[in-house]
Amino acid sequence: MGQQFGQLDGFRADASGPRVSGHRGARGALPENTIEGFAFCQKIGIASIEFDVVMTKDRVPVVVHNHTLDGALARDAEGLWLPDPGPRVAEMTLAEVRACNVGMANRGTEYGRRFSDQAVLPHAQAPTLDDVLTFAAKPENASLSLLLELKTDPDAPDLAQERAEMVATVVAQVRAAGLVDRTVMHSFDWGILDVARAQAPEMPTSYLSYLPKGLPGEDTDRTVMPSWEEVPASMPKAVVEAGGQMWCPHFLDVTPEGVAEAHALGLVVGTWTVNSVKEINRMIDCGVDSIVTDYPGRVQDCLLRRAAS
Amino acid sequence: MGQQFGQLDGFRADASGPRVSGHRGARGALPENTIEGFAFCQKIGIASIEFDVVMTKDRVPVVVHNHTLDGALARDAEGLWLPDPGPRVAEMTLAEVRACNVGMANRGTEYGRRFSDQAVLPHAQAPTLDDVLTFAAKPENASLSLLLELKTDPDAPDLAQERAEMVATVVAQVRAAGLVDRTVMHSFDWGILDVARAQAPEMPTSYLSYLPKGLPGEDTDRTVMPSWEEVPASMPKAVVEAGGQMWCPHFLDVTPEGVAEAHALGLVVGTWTVNSVKEINRMIDCGVDSIVTDYPGRVQDCLLRRAAS
Secondary structure, X not given: OOOOOHHHHHHOOEOOEOEEEEEXXXXXXXXXXXXXXXXXXXXXXXXXXXXXXXXXXXXXXXXXXXXXXXXXXXXXXXXXXXXXXXXXXXXXXXXXXXXXXXXXXXXXXXXXXXXXXXXXXXXXXXXXXXXXXXXXXXXXXXXOEEEEEEXXXXXXXXXXXXXHXXXXXXXXXXXXXXXXXXXXXXXXXHHHHHHHHHHOOOOOEEEEEOOOOOOOOOOOOOOOOOOOXXXXXXXXXXXXXHOOOEEEEXXXXXXXXXXXXXXXXXXXXXXXXXXXXXXXHHHHHHOOOEEEEOOHHHHHHHHHHHHHO | OOOOOHHHHHHOOEOOXXXXXXXXXXXXXXXXXXXXXXXXXXXXXXXXXXXEEEEOOOOOEEEOOXXXXXXXXXXXXXXXXXXXXXXXXXXXXXXXXXXXXXOOOOOOOOHHHOOOOOOOOOOOOOOEHHHHHHHHHOHHHOOOEEEEEEOXXXXXXXXXXXXXXXXXXXXXXXXXXXXXXXXXXXXOOHHHHHHHHHHOOOOOEEEEEOOOOOOOOOOOOOOOOOOOOOOOOOHHHHHHHHOOOEEEEEHHHOOHHHHHHHHHOOOEEEEEOOOOHHHHHHHHHHOOOEEEEOOHHHHHHHHHHHHHO
């Protein structure tokens, strides 16, 4: 398999089963992409956090899922919900992003009604990537691996330049924080992962995929993705050919055969976003390495029940 | 009404509805009676934490719910589950209690299967009361009120002495921590609340009750309770006659009429342990002041949905 990446240890199943990865922190318990959510993941001892990086107008990487800062989860300095969809992060300065409060989901929106146990953070700003890296670099957080999703702006006027600049900024921050050995570069945009590998060959790359059959319950923003003539017959082979070490299919696309094929090719297999007890158990049975979930406690519970029975 | 107790402000409903009180911390999200659970409550901005105090053999108040340290939630230093029921806390030294790990529920028990989203704390000791008070006294936790449940040992050879000693120790610690003005003394044992009021008249008293019709889903340990000839026709009147300022009925015993009667008598009304969306909404409709819940995020969500609709 060529180069071995120690960063993948935090994403590879062991005798106790799959690793747990906190999706945008622990969105089932706390608002997404907040330091408090990431800290919750550390407290409960799971292996990794997954989070999303988008560039602001002043070219600061911030940890926000959508390319717009939406009224489903963000209020302005006066406490009023932003429009939904809201302004493009690429057209907001960091100061404008930081003026918003992302500590509560808006129950007047479909998004806000999806996570019915999600608590409130009275005051929470969207963290910068640097904030998350500073958090992760603290000694008490040394056990956390980072699944850093690069969200390439689909409206960038020059995609190649956008990718190169974004990767350069992100990689510089990861290196400066001393977190190269715990970070995996992760994206739907297979093209930006080429750039990431070229600029930072010491970090492994993780390839997100989903087959075009709709994503019930997902809120994936408009995303830069490969423009295949047709979807590859074997997604694991396509990931290996692209140069990846980790494959992250949507859980509806996961089969035991697909996982076995990926393992035979030397890939680590993560899957997202797995929230129901039924699908969590199916993913364990399929033999995936990592389960990315909004409910890390629920995945721990499923694993513990199996161990206890 | 005589004396006004500022401590009750953290338990009294306001225009936004009832206050939220974290039952044993936030048991739906994190193991019960742990500092991490209490810290979660602070992060999400709820008004109060509820917790249980039991005395060890060496007369240290520890924050443990049952009078036994049970294999449903405690492992020994070797990682083996304790028996279930386990040893009596009153016959364990603090060191023996502290040698146990209470950071995970045992999924081989009924208790351990009840909270299916409860995450794991890899290493958690039962806190002493002093640990909890030290936590609460930190400036960042100044918004939290404390609902301190006194768990009188039902097997104490001399109940009067047991009550007097327990109250003396607990009150001394609350005073030393400077937390008299945020603490409410709370018990099923109405007799110990007499003692509490006599020793610490500056703290209000909260009277737990439930009518003898069984407690589905509750795991209340054998408890010292009043030995009425018959259950009072009006529990609010009984609480007032006993000298209390707060009444905490089980949610199945709550009616709009009972709450209105209690309010007319000047009582603050809290109710426990309210976990289902249906019952949370019923409690809000009944006009209770505080909702004690294992799922504080769920109660926040119910309140926010009502405000958004």
